[in-house]
Amino acid sequence: MENKNSASSNSANKNYIGAGLGLGIGIGVGVGAAIGAATGEMGVWMGVGIGVGVAIGLPLGNYLNKKRNP
16 A cells, blocks of 8 residues: 655655755865865864855755755
């Protein structure tokens, strides 16, 4: 029997906040690792990169939600 209330069965109500957050963190970690390798302060710059990635990823996820779910 099919579950009609399942989020996966309703393609009109997808949540994109996690996608934006994952993309932001991924970019932040990459940039933080590059700066950390160049300066020799990997731990500091990885943390900064993750923080900046979250700060960019959440608004990006909200934007995607509004664009894809009018």
